[in-house]
Amino acid sequence: xxxxxxxxxxxxxxxxxxxxxxxxxxxxxxxxxxxxxxxxxxxxxxxxxxxxxxxxxxxxxxxxxxxxxxxxxxxxxxxxxxxxxxxxxxxxxxxxxxxxxxxxxxxxxxxxxxxxxxxxxxxxxxxxxxxxxxxxxxxxxxxxxxxxxxxxxxxxxxxxxxxxxxxxxxxxxxxxxxxxxxxxxxxxxxxxxxxxxxxxxxxxxxxxxxxxxxxxxxxxxxxxxxxxxxxxxxxxxxxxxxxxxxxxxxxxxxxxxxxxxxxxxxxxxxxxxxxxxxxxxxxxxxxxxxxxxxxxxxxxxxxxxxxxxxxxxxxxxxxxxxx
Amino acid sequence: xxxxxxxxxxxxxxxxxxxxxxxxxxxxxxxxxxxxxxxxxxxxxxxxxxxxxxxxxxxxxxxxxxxxxxxxxxxxxxxxxxxxxxxxxxxxxxxxxxxxxxxxxxxxxxxxxxxxxxxxxxxxxxxxxxxxxxxxxxxxxxxxxxxxxxxxxxxxxxxxxxxxxxxxxxxxxxxxxxxxxxxxxxxxxxxxxxxxxxxxxxxxxxxxxxxxxxxxxxxxxxxxxxxxxxxxxxxxxxxxxxxxxxxxxxxxxxxxxxxxxxxxxxxxxxxxxxxxxxxxxxxxxxxxxxxxxxxxxxxxxxxxxxxxxxxxxxxxxxxxxxx
Numbered sequence: 163x164x165x166x167x168x169x170x171x172x173x174x175x176x177x178x179x180x181x182x183x184x185x186x187x188x189x190x191x192x193x194x195x196x197x198x199x200x201x202x203x204x205x206x207x208x209x210x211x212x213x214x215x216x217x218x219x220x221x222x223x224x225x226x227x228x229x230x231x232x233x234x235x236x237x238x239x240x241x242x243x244x245x246x247x248x249x250x251x252x253x254x255x256x257x258x259x260x261x262x263x264x265x266x267x268x269x270x271x272x273x274x275x276x277x278x279x280x281x282x283x284x285x286x287x288x289x290x291x292x293x294x295x296x297x298x299x300x301x302x303x304x305x306x307x308x309x310x311x312x313x314x315x316x317x318x319x320x321x322x323x324x325x326x327x328x329x330x331x332x333x334x335x336x337x338x339x340x341x342x343x344x345x346x347x348x349x350x351x352x353x354x355x356x357x358x359x360x361x362x363x364x365x366x367x368x369x370x371x372x373x374x375x376x377x378x379x380x381x382x383x384x385x386x387x388x389x390x391x392x393x394x395x396x397x398x399x400x401x402x403x404x405x406x407x408x409x410x411x412x413x414x415x416x417x418x419x420x421x422x423x424x425x426x427x428x429x430x431x432x433x434x435x436x437x438x439x440x441x442x443x444x445x446x447x448x449x450x451x452x453x454x455x456x457x458x459x460x461x462x463x464x465x466x467x468x469x470x471x472x473x474x475x476x477x478x479x480x481x482x483x484x485x
Numbered sequence: 486x487x488x489x490x491x492x493x494x495x496x497x498x499x500x501x502x503x504x505x506x507x508x509x510x511x512x513x514x515x516x517x518x519x520x521x522x523x524x525x526x527x528x529x530x531x532x533x534x535x536x537x538x539x540x541x542x543x544x545x546x547x548x549x550x551x552x553x554x555x556x557x558x559x560x561x562x563x564x565x566x567x568x569x570x571x572x573x574x575x576x577x578x579x580x581x582x583x584x585x586x587x588x589x590x591x592x593x594x595x596x597x598x599x600x601x602x603x604x605x606x607x608x609x610x611x612x613x614x615x616x617x618x619x620x621x622x623x624x625x626x627x628x629x630x631x632x633x634x635x636x637x638x639x640x641x642x643x644x645x646x647x648x649x650x651x652x653x654x655x656x657x658x659x660x661x662x663x664x665x666x667x668x669x670x671x672x673x674x675x676x677x678x679x680x681x682x683x684x685x686x687x688x689x690x691x692x693x694x695x696x697x698x699x700x701x702x703x704x705x706x707x708x709x710x711x712x713x714x715x716x717x718x719x720x721x722x723x724x725x726x727x728x729x730x731x732x733x734x735x736x737x738x739x740x741x742x743x744x745x746x747x748x749x750x751x752x753x754x755x756x757x758x759x760x761x762x763x764x765x766x767x768x769x770x771x772x773x774x775x776x777x778x779x780x781x782x783x784x785x786x787x788x789x790x791x792x793x794x795x796x797x798x799x800x801x802x803x804x805x806x807x808x
Contacts, residue, residue, distance in 0.1 A: 314637075339775075413653055417649060420642055
């Protein structure tokens, strides 16, 4: 009987559910609305229903399911299987998600932090599939992270490892949402990049983004990159600073766990080579001359399914599969 | 028969050799002069002789030796067992130390970087003996590091993990010996701390250290701490900056692998609580407010034998001991 692993990726709006085989090949997927305000019991119940329907629709045997993996934004106690809190689902406090999933689906469940699990997905079959040591950044509203050393995802003593966006780049610099000053996230997340551009325009900088800011009263990181491509000088300056901060972040994590590959993911990588090349340029400018570094800096390859695939990989890793 | 593990710690002047039992209890130790200019063959031969004599003198059976672990400053290819280069032993280039030790002593040998191995020693039976995740800093001429996650020492893709002194604290800041700008090491190693004090005095700062600098034409980190205790304002300012940099370094590594304990070692910890308390004060000032951190920041407990003990632990870990 073909073994099946279920991956579940909690988002603020939708929860994606995927069925995977032992080689992490996606067999089928679906989604349900998160509707976090209906509470955890309702959500887990709807996930259970949707998973059963997905299995039945695809003529897959429920008994073939080996384990269920789940990724979500939030703080976790992984040993206890508890979601302590979540930025997307404010009413979810100290929810025993692992037990609830295990009880509802009737198979062993495992849970994890979204950025960590997206890292695991890229490690298993994306940008990190051929290495043993990688560091992963996801550039969105914030900067999430993941660290794999010697083939193992690092969780840390308090299941809070790889909060890499909160490495301090400029002591006493910009205030971050976390309460620190000068975090990488306060400069180089998609949101912070857009915010820095808006602040500069408000402070009087000339830019082709100005009319857009007046019209919409806000600009996005996508706007910044579009105007960069069109040759806007402010967009270039803002992107330069983003790339410099990300390069310094790469140097800091390189001197930490010495990864073979550093992988960037998230909406912001749509900026493409113009961003990646700048990061590499600053990395080469600021890295030590004591030895030649061979670390590869690249973009993720799995797109929005990284979390779903990572959740399935988490499930697969939780089971000892006889050879 | 009692099992014996040999630990060897290479220093620039002396090589320490220790015999340990399965519980890492030191049975006997000795040392030989390094005399690096006589070359690796001569050194390994003298180490072999000294080890045999140490066993014989203590009526220990050579056959009881299970494995040999060795720590040294330098760049390594751990998979190949090769010392690529060493700052203390300039003539040692691409030396197959593991094979040479194995051949000479007739037992399996393992090698590792000195700061990493001192970290392993503190982890096995020092300041980290009751945790699973720790980060280690050694404050001397430079700042070395070590990372243990989930009970395992992190080596990295190029056996170059935990070069934590080269995490950049101030981009475009002071030049570091490594070629980067603004490394923690360029501010907060023992040497850099003394150097900053001397620079400030030369630039005209008032200090009770001034006459000492004129007299000896240099000052040490120990001098700075002595004058700090005596109430010198400049010594206070210099120590403050050292503590701030070390605190920022603690925050950065906390957001990396999320250790339960951060351990400082090296000559500089002789400064005592006056330094440790300042580091904690800055840590609490600069750490995020998003969640309460429980990481413990403390001093190492094994003193100068950390490397020797770590080398024996490395040997012990290389052997699967039947329960």
